[in-house]
Amino acid sequence: MPQAIVNIAYLISATLFIFALKGLSHPRTAVRGNLLGALGMLIAIVVTLMDKAIVSYELIILGLLIGAVVGTISALKVPMTSMPQMVALFNGFGGGASTLVAALAFIEAMELGKVMGTQETVATVASGIIGAVTFWGSLVAFAKLEGLIEERPIRYKGEHFVKVLFLLASIVFGVIFGTEREMNYYWYLTASASVLGVLLTIPIGGADMPVVISLLNSYSGLAACATGFVLNNNVLIISGSLVGASGIILTNLMCKAMNRSLLNVLFGGFGEIVAGADEDKVYGGKIKSATPEEVAMLLENARRVVIVPGYGMAVSQAQFAIRDLMKILESKGIEVEFAIHPVAGRMPGHMNVLLAEANIPYEKLKEMDEINPTFEQTDVSIVIGANDVVNPLARTDSNSPIAGMPILDVDKSKTVVVIKRSLAPGFAGIPNPLFAADNTLMLFGDAKKMVQELINALKES
Amino acid sequence: MDTFISALTIFVLALFVGFEVITKVPPILHTPLMSGSNAISGITIIGSLIAAGAKYTTLASVLGVIAVAFATINVVGGFLVTHRMLEMFQKPKTDRKSEK
Numbered sequence: 001m002p003q004a005i006v007n008i009a010y011l012i013s014a015t016l017f018i019f020a021l022k023g024l025s026h027p028r029t030a031v032r033g034n035l036l037g038a039l040g041m042l043i044a045i046v047v048t049l050m051d052k053a054i055v056s057y058e059l060i061i062l063g064l065l066i067g068a069v070v071g072t073i074s075a076l077k078v079p080m081t082s083m084p085q086m087v088a089l090f091n092g093f094g095g096g097a098s099t100l101v102a103a104l105a106f107i108e109a110m111e112l113g114k115v116m117g118t119q120e121t122v123a124t125v126a127s128g129i130i131g132a133v134t135f136w137g138s139l140v141a142f143a144k145l146e147g148l149i150e151e152r153p154i155r156y157k158g159e160h161f162v163k164v165l166f167l168l169a170s171i172v173f174g175v176i177f178g179t180e181r182e183m184n185y186y187w188y189l190t191a192s193a194s195v196l197g198v199l200l201t202i203p204i205g206g207a208d209m210p211v212v213i214s215l216l217n218s219y220s221g222l223a224a225c226a227t228g229f230v231l232n233n234n235v236l237i238i239s240g241s242l243v244g245a246s247g248i249i250l251t252n253l254m255c256k257a258m259n260r261s262l263l264n265v266l267f268g269g270f271g272e273i274v275a276g277a278d279e280d281k282v283y284g285g286k287i288k289s290a291t292p293e294e295v296a297m298l299l300e301n302a303r304r305v306v307i308v309p310g311y312g313m314a315v316s317q318a319q320f321a322i323r324d325l326m327k328i329l330e331s332k333g334i335e336v337e338f339a340i341h342p343v344a345g346r347m348p349g350h351m352n353v354l355l356a357e358a359n360i361p362y363e364k365l366k367e368m369d370e371i372n373p374t375f376e377q378t379d380v381s382i383v384i385g386a387n388d389v390v391n392p393l394a395r396t397d398s399n400s401p402i403a404g405m406p407i408l409d410v411d412k413s414k415t416v417v418v419i420k421r422s423l424a425p426g427f428a429g430i431p432n433p434l435f436a437a438d439n440t441l442m443l444f445g446d447a448k449k450m451v452q453e454l455i456n457a458l459k460e461s
Numbered sequence: 462m463d464t465f466i467s468a469l470t471i472f473v474l475a476l477f478v479g480f481e482v483i484t485k486v487p488p489i490l491h492t493p494l495m496s497g498s499n500a501i502s503g504i505t506i507i508g509s510l511i512a513a514g515a516k517y518t519t520l521a522s523v524l525g526v527i528a529v530a531f532a533t534i535n536v537v538g539g540f541l542v543t544h545r546m547l548e549m550f551q552k553p554k555t556d557r558k559s560e561k
Contacts, residue, residue, distance in 0.1 A: 010471070010476070013504075014475075017501050017504075018478060018482060020497065020501065021479075021482045021483060021486070021494075021497070021498065021501075022482050022485075024486045024490050024493065024494050024497065025482075025485040025487070026487070027489070027490065027550040027551065030490060030493060030547045030550065031544065031547045031548060031551060032545055034493070034497055034540060034544055035495075035544070036542045037497060037500065037501055037540065038500075038540040038544075041500070041501070041503070041504065041506075041536055041540070044504060044506075044507050045506060045510065048510045048511060049510060049514075049556060050513050051510075051514075053514070053515045054510070054514030054515060055514060055516050056514060056516060057514060059512055059513045059514065059516075059522055059525060059526050059529075060513045060514045060525075060529060062526055062529075062530075063509070063525070063526040063527070063528070063529025063530045063533065064529060064533050065531075066526075066530040066533070067529060067530040067531065067532065067533020067534045067535075067536075068537050069543065070530070070534050070538070071533060071534040071535070071536070071538030071539075072537055072538070074534075074538055074540060074542075075537070075538040075539075075542040076541065076545070076556035079541065080546070080549075083492060083496075083542070083546070086496075086538075086542060087492070087495050087496050087542075088500060090496065090499050090500075090534065090535050090538050090539050090542075091499050091502075093503075093531040093532070093534045093535045093538075094499060094503050094505065094532065094535040094539075096528075096531045097503070097505045097506065097509055097528045097535060098505045100508050100509065100524050100525075100527060100528035100531065101505050101508035101512060101528050101532075103524060104508070104509070104512035104524055104528065105508070105512070106520055107512075107517055107518060107520065107521045108512065108515065108517055108521070111517040111518065111521075112517075119464070119465045119468070120524035138502060177530035186541060191558055213495065213558040214495070217495050217498065217499060217502075220499065220502045221498070221502045223502075223505075223506050224502045224504055225472065227505050227508055228470055228472075229465075229467070229472075229510050230508075232464055232468060233507070233508070234468070234471055235504060235507070236504055236505065236508065237468055237471050237472050237475065237509070238475040239470060239500060239501050239502065239504040240504070241472050241476045241479055241503075242475060242478065242479040242482075242483075242501060243474050243479075243498045243499070243501055244476070244479070244499065245475075245479025245480050245483055245500040246483045246494060246495075246498040247495075247498070249483050249484060250494070250495065251481065253488075273495045282537045296560060333541055340488070340489070347491075347492055347495065348491035348492060348494075348495060349486070349488060349489060349490060349491030349492035349493070349494070349495075349522060350492060352488070352489040352490070352491070352492065353493070353546055353549070356489075356547050356549040356550045356561060357544070358541040359549075362489055362550055363470075365489050367487075367488050367489075374490030375491070384494065429526055433543060434499065445516050
């Protein structure tokens with residue numbers, strides 16, 4: 001097949017990818033968009049398979065088969081609550097593939113007696129470093145989210161120095177690789193970049209995961225992009241920069257939603273257990289614990305109820321029970337909406353996916369800016385497994401670690417019901433005065449169980 | 462140098478397209494956006510296919526197979542899981558009794 005036709009096919013693929021992302025601007029068009037993206041990928045693959053450099057297909061088929069089986073099974077099996085770690089894992093494989101492809105391009109150039117130009121060499125180094133960081137960083141993120149390793153930040157003395165050391169080592173190996181044109185240095189640079197990937201992710205704690213996953217997402221795009229510069233392949237460059245842009249935008253949104261800079265998230269030492277926080281002063285004697293029956297009575301008389309889900313909902317798989325609660329409230333003529341904080345959960349949009357899984361119409365899922373002005377007209381807000389994102393200290397205490405973070409103003413509604421297992425602090429490690437507020441009732445217990453008891457109480461009345 | 466400049470041009474323009482398109486994605490679809498864009502970054506698969514099929518050296522073949530497998534997991538898994546999620550956002554649907 002002439003190269004021109006191949007390139008035109010690649011252009012079509014790239015265009016389809018753009019349509020895929022455009023489709024995601026609305027839930028109605030999103031499914032079609034995703035299918036267009038898949039079609040674009042299929043076109044690119046089929047055209048590539050006709051390349052004349054390919055002399056045998058056994059190994060290709062083997063690789064495709066392994067990948068397709070593993071990919072299909074994991075994509076179909078994964079429960080929606082585990083979506084963050086699944087995405088992290090897929091992300092890592094993309095990064096890993098980029099690293100390997102760059103290595104292969106170098107081997108090819110050597111075999112064919114070609115000398116790689118400056119652009120290709122620099123891009124190979126970039127692809128090696130970014131890809132390896134993505135791969136290992138994603139694996140660590142996966143392990144943290146899956147609970148295989150400590151989710152709290154793991155920190156140690158001089159960690160920044162160690163990170164800089166490994167970054168410099170990767171770059172130095174890259175420079176030697178560029179001048180010596182010796183394959184071994186490529187492996188040295190990927191090895192030190194791999195350590196760097198682990199070191200960069202290990203110190204980051206659970207609730208900061210949305211930022212890290214977004215960032216790794218953008219890295220995987222940039223790695224693909226760098227590989228595009230190695231191979232001088234436009235579709236790789238275009239797709240890579242689309243994904244890179246997407247990851248950067250999401251990273252930025254997540255940081256803004258926590259009022260923290262990216263540097264602070266990556267290196268800031270947030271989420272360490274703050275010793276002896278003044279819990280007694282905040283909570284002492286002011287906590288009002290309620291029973292499901294009391295809360296049900298309250299709900300009976302409400303006209304508007306807002307439900308605020310957090311990571312606790314995901315942990316206890318409460319989304320289906322919450323759907324039933326919504327149904328029963330609506331059957332009594334009560335308006336129900338959901339307030340979604342951008343960083344609720346462990347990845348951007350995590351809560352929305354879980355609620356959609358439970359068949360809750362997306363019109364009811366309201367963004368923070370949209371729902372905040374309505375809390376004053378809300379009779380009951382039910383906070384389920386969320387903590388820091390509803391902590392009024394963010395507005396009032398400029399010394400608090402979450403100062404200035406945009407929060408959901410649930411405290412402005414007439415009554416707040418907080419379903420929570422204990423008064424344990426959230427990720428920020430600080431007490432939440434909302435729990436002690438005059439208009440707050442605490443419903444202590446597991447999210448799913450408590451919601452079910454609420455439903456039962458509502459049915460009986 | 463010319464190829465580099467044209468590649469750079471494409472890179473910069475694509476970044477702008479990316480920013481324009483992706484800022485229009487609503488927050489409720491941010492998870493599918495991540496998994497979907499993830500699948501797209503699996504486009505490195507086309508680089509790995511040639512490497513796996515060209516039989517330069519044994520090392521290259523082994524790395525090639527691994528690269529193809531990695532990229533395919535990324536592509537197939539990514540698009541599939543995105544599809545699964547997006548279907549849930551579609552209306553009208555019968556009430557699934559999908560407790561877990």
